[in-house]
Each structure stands twice: as C-alpha cells, then as structure tokens.
Amino acid sequence: ETGVTQSPTHLIKTRGQQVTLRCSSQSGHNTVSWYQQALGQGPQFIFQYYREEENGRGNFPPRFSGLQFPNYSSELNVNALELDDSALYLCAAEGASGNTIYFGEGSWLTVV
Amino acid sequence: GESVGLHLPTLSVQEGDNSIINCAYSNSASDYFIWYKQESGKGPQFIIDIRSNMDKRQGQRVTVLLNKTVKHLSLQIAATQPGDSAVYFCAVIDTGRRALTFGSGTRLQVQP
Numbered sequence: 373e374t375g376v377t378q379s380p381t382h383l384i385k386t387r388g389q390q391v392t393l394r395c396s397s398q399s400g401h402n403t404v405s406w407y408q409q410a411l412g413q414g415p416q417f418i419f420q421y422y423r424e425e426e427n428g429r430g431n432f433p434p435r436f437s438g439l440q441f442p443n444y445s446s447e448l449n450v451n452a453l454e455l456d457d458s459a460l461y462l463c464a465a466e467g468a469s470g471n472t473i474y475f476g477e478g479s480w481l482t483v484v
Numbered sequence: 485g486e487s488v489g490l491h492l493p494t495l496s497v498q499e500g501d502n503s504i505i506n507c508a509y510s511n512s513a514s515d516y517f518i519w520y521k522q523e524s525g526k527g528p529q530f531i532i533d534i535r536s537n538m539d540k541r542q543g544q545r546v547t548v549l550l551n552k553t554v555k556h557l558s559l560q561i562a563a564t565q566p567g568d569s570a571v572y573f574c575a576v577i578d579t580g581r582r583a584l585t586f587g588s589g590t591r592l593q594v595q596p
Contacts, residue, residue, distance in 0.1 A: 374530075403582060414573050414586030415528065428583055462527055466582070472518060473584060475527040 374474035375401065376465045382480045389453050393479045395463030396445040403427070403466040404446045406438060409478070410459045421446060450481075458483045496593040503561040505590045507574035510555065514576040518584070519548060519559045523570045531559070531572075561592075569594045 375398035385391050397404060403422045407415035417430035421440035435451040444465075450457055460478040497503045509517075515536040520528035534541045534548045534557075541548050547560040557574050571591050575584040 374527075376527075378527075405583065407584075414575075414588050415584070417583040417585070420582060430583065460527075464584070472530055472533050474530055475520070477527040 374465075374476065376463055376474050376476035378461075378463050378476035378479050380479055381477070382482075384482045384484060385453050387453055387455060387483055390449065390451045391453060391481060393448040393450075393461050393463075393481070394445065395447070395465075395476060396443075397463075397465035398444065401444050401465035404440055404444070405464045405466075405473075406446070406448045407462040407464060407475075408432070408457075408459045409462060415462055418448070453483045455483050457481065493588070494591045494593065496595060497564050498595050499564060499566060501564055503559075503564045503568070503592060505559045505561075505572050505574075505592065507557040507559075507587055508555060509557065509574075509576045509585075511576070511578050512552070512555065513578045514555075516577040517548070517550060517557050518575045518577075519546075519557075520573045520575060520586075521568075521570045522573060522589070528573060564592075564594050566594045566596060568592060 377396045379394050405420040406418040409415040418432045419429040420427045424440045437449045440446045462478045463476045464473050466473045518533040519531040521531050522528045532543045532546050532548050534550050539550050545562045549558045571589040573586050573589045575586045577584050
C-alpha cells in the first residue's frame with residue numbers, strides 16, 4: 373500500500389478535448405509529481421508540486437498543467453489532446469522528511 | 485541533463501537462480517537511486533533505494549550496489565521466483581532537483 377490513489381484508471385478521449393486526472397495521497401506527502409509513461413518506455417517527468425506551488429517542470433508544453441490542494445490531492449490537466457498524449461499517467465508522492473518516492477497505479481489515457 | 489541506460493532489455497533466468505540487472509547513469513551529481521518493479525498494467529513499485537554516501541544496501545532477497553566511480557548501479561535478486569517477473573527500472577535523482585530520471589527498463593523473465 374503506497375498511500376497514493378489515482379482516478380480514473382482508464383479513459384478514452386478525442387483529439388482536441390481536455391482531460392483532468394486526479395491523485396490523492398496520505399497526509400504528510402508534501403511533494404507530488406506527475407509522470408507520463410508511453411508504452412514500452414520509462415516514465416518521463418512532467419512537473420512537481422510542493423505546498424501547492426509548481427516546483428519544477430520537465431520538457432512538456434504549457435497545455436500540461438497541474439494543481440495541488442491543501443488536502444494533499446493533486447490534478448493533472450491536459451488541454452488540446454493529441455494522439456501522442458496516449459500513455460499511462462503516474463502520480464508520485466514524497467514525504468516531508470525526504471522519504472522515498474511512491475507511485476500510484478496510474479491512469480491510462482487513450483486519445484483517438 | 486541526466487540520462488540513464490540499462491545494459492539489457494530482457495533478462496531470462498531459471499527459477500531459483502540469482503538475477504543481476506545493471507544500470508548506468510551519466511550525472512555525477514546524482515545522489516539518490518531507486519529501483520522500481522513494474523508489473524503489467526500497474527504503477528512502479530518501490531523495491532530498494534540507496535544514497536550516494538553508500539555503496540551497498542540489502543533488503544529482503546535484494547541487494548543494490550552503487551559504483552560512483554564508473555556511475556554504475558546494479559540490482560541483485562536472490563533465488564529468483566516467478567513472481568519476480570516484471571520490468572525493472574532504475575531511477576536517479578540529483579541534488580536540488582527532485583525529479584526522477586528513469587532508464588528504459590529491463591524485462592525479467594523467470595523460467596520455471
């Protein structure tokens with residue numbers, strides 16, 4: 373049990389639409405990060421939030437945005453979906469004391 | 485930036501044998517290393533971690549070795565079991581940047 377829960381588990385969207393993916397983590401997980409994992413590849417860092425502010429960003433365009441809330445939940449929003457956005461989106465949480473980084477089970481997004 | 489490579493895309497072992505999965509990294513500033521196991525359709529599962537001030541760490545049936553001189557990391561699994569079959573990723577994180585950089589993964593196949 374990692375204490376990181378993601379929803380939805382699977383969804384299908386049409387190119388050009390917008391999607392919101394959600395993550396909830398247990399109390400004390402001050403740092404949350406989002407990763408994109410294409411089929412057959414390792415996860416790629418999208419961005420990180422610490423105490424509700426963006427704290428770092430990978431090589432992803434601005435149409436990928438996020439939010440972190442006081443209750444340790446987080447959202448990943450993707451606008452103007454493209455076919456290449458089809459992937460597993462992973463949320464990862466890290467505790468305040470610099471404990472290790474745990475992942476949720478991910479949200480599978482298919483863009484058609 | 486950081487790049488992480490793995491020496492073999494697929495490793496096949498007999499049940500009961502020991503497995504060794506290797507990983508090379510490029511950034512000498514990397515200070516924290518994690519091995520994850522990912523089963524099909526699931527998120528990465530934490531196995532073991534090691535910090536740069538150590539060269540060896542042991543867990544239950546697993547050992548991680550770190551050679552900072554040649555920037556090499558390995559995961560050893562003792563008495564490999566069918567349940568160990570999965571893709572294994574090494575991930576590195578460097579000082580000041582709390583994002584994980586993943587390798588492309590090694591698929592471990594355990595033959596009965």
